[in-house]
Amino acid sequence: MIYNIPYIAVVGLILLGMYALVFKRNLIKMVIGITLIESGVNMFLITLGYRKESIAPIYTSSPGGIMSLPVPQALTLTSIVIGVAVTALMLSLVIHIYRHYGSLDAKNVRRLKE
Amino acid sequence: MSTRTIAGTIFFSIVFAFFIFIALMMHPFGVLNESEMDDYIIDNTQEETGANNGVTSVVFDYRGFDTLGEATVLFTAVAGVIMLFRRLKND
Amino acid sequence: MTEMSKIVRTITNIAFPLSMIFGFYVIAHGHLTPGGGFQGGAVVASACAMVLVAFGSKWTIGKIKEKRLSVLESLGAIGFIGLALLGLVFGIAFFHNFLVGSDYLFGIIPATGSGLADINTAGVLPLMNFAVGIKVIAGLFVIVLVMAYAATSYKEDKK
Numbered sequence: 183m184i185y186n187i188p189y190i191a192v193v194g195l196i197l198l199g200m201y202a203l204v205f206k207r208n209l210i211k212m213v214i215g216i217t218l219i220e221s222g223v224n225m226f227l228i229t230l231g232y233r234k235e236s237i238a239p240i241y242t243s244s245p246g247g248i249m250s251l252p253v254p255q256a257l258t259l260t261s262i263v264i265g266v267a268v269t270a271l272m273l274s275l276v277i278h279i280y281r282h283y284g285s286l287d288a289k290n291v292r293r294l295k296e
Numbered sequence: 297m298s299t300r301t302i303a304g305t306i307f308f309s310i311v312f313a314f315f316i317f318i319a320l321m322m323h324p325f326g327v328l329n330e331s332e333m334d335d336y337i338i339d340n341t342q343e344e345t346g347a348n349n350g351v352t353s354v355v356f357d358y359r360g361f362d363t364l365g366e367a368t369v370l371f372t373a374v375a376g377v378i379m380l381f382r383r384l385k386n387d
Numbered sequence: 388m389t390e391m392s393k394i395v396r397t398i399t400n401i402a403f404p405l406s407m408i409f410g411f412y413v414i415a416h417g418h419l420t421p422g423g424g425f426q427g428g429a430v431v432a433s434a435c436a437m438v439l440v441a442f443g444s445k446w447t448i449g450k451i452k453e454k455r456l457s458v459l460e461s462l463g464a465i466g467f468i469g470l471a472l473l474g475l476v477f478g479i480a481f482f483h484n485f486l487v488g489s490d491y492l493f494g495i496i497p498a499t500g501s502g503l504a505d506i507n508t509a510g511v512l513p514l515m516n517f518a519v520g521i522k523v524i525a526g527l528f529v530i531v532l533v534m535a536y537a538a539t540s541y542k543e544d545k546k
Binding site: 345373 | 418419421423453457464467471484487493494495497499504508509515516519529530534537540
């Protein structure tokens with residue numbers, strides 16, 4: 183059971199992100215929670231593709247041995263870039279909400295304001 | 297305490313228990329069952345693509361459509377950010 | 388935002404060319420060592436963001452307008468799709484690697500197993516690395532520049 187520490191770290195990251203998303207009312211803290219959940223999911227994708235005592239899947243002056251799987255690492259690259267794009271759009275929308283309503287509290291930004 | 301805090305606490309404790317149960321029941325870290333596709337890619341990547349890097353050959357040659365979709369998502373995000381911060385001359 | 392003190396500006400003048408050279412090295416050797424288009428593009432974009440923080444947003448907007456950066460990003464996207472369509476014209480399928488094994492530009496096949504390698508390998512992959520690298524540099528720098536300029540101009544309008 184002590185050899186499952188990476189999976190427990192992934193669970194800790196996702197739970198911290200969910201706590202910040204459910205229990206906080208500031209909009210910027212919710213954006214930080216979403217970023218933490220994305221980091222946890224990326225780490226889970228990488229820990230799925232590891233063999234015991236393996237090296238990186240690169241042939242240039244490699245010491246030889248078993249290689250770990252290259253396909254989960256390629257999918258994680260795509261996921262990181264998509265996370266950056268979503269965070270940029272969310273922060274732009276938060277800036278516009280602050281200019282229109284005057285406050286960052288999630289309880290005051292409900293009704294349509296003329 | 298408001299109803300929102302009570303509902304959030306119940307939902308959070310259910311998710312917490314489920315995740316801890318799942319993390320202890322996964323297969324051991326480092327022992328894989330089957331990996332046919334990745335064994336084929338590791339053995340044949342120097343003859344078919346000519347690259348020494350396994351990850352780059354997967355990203356750009358064996359799975360090029362995912363990179364095309366990712367380039368489209370990045371382009372759409374940058375277009376959306378520029379459009380939101382335009383300055384209209386309405387004076 | 389306003390500019391920072393003289394010590395920060397002097398160190399940025401020294402560290403900016405070294406960072407850019409390292410970033411372009413990571414992009415160019417994407418088929419031999421760990422790296423590639425996305426990783427090297429992120430390194431160069433963070434070096435450009437360091438210049439924006441140290442010299443203020445008004446000075447940086449005066450040097451580079453955002454229309455030229457948009458044209459640069461579109462050129463990167465067109466180059467990537469054009470290289471994929473050339474595989475359809477010359478060969479068999481959409482993303483076909485038509486430069487491996489031929490004696491045009493990048494056609495040498497390396498020996499199997501571990502060992503040193505030269506840049507002249509791996510077909511159409513280095514060209515795709517450059518196209519994606521330019522796209523990522525322009526995209527990330529434009530996001531940071533537009534947000535920084537919008538914050539200062541809103542403060543001036545409110546006064």
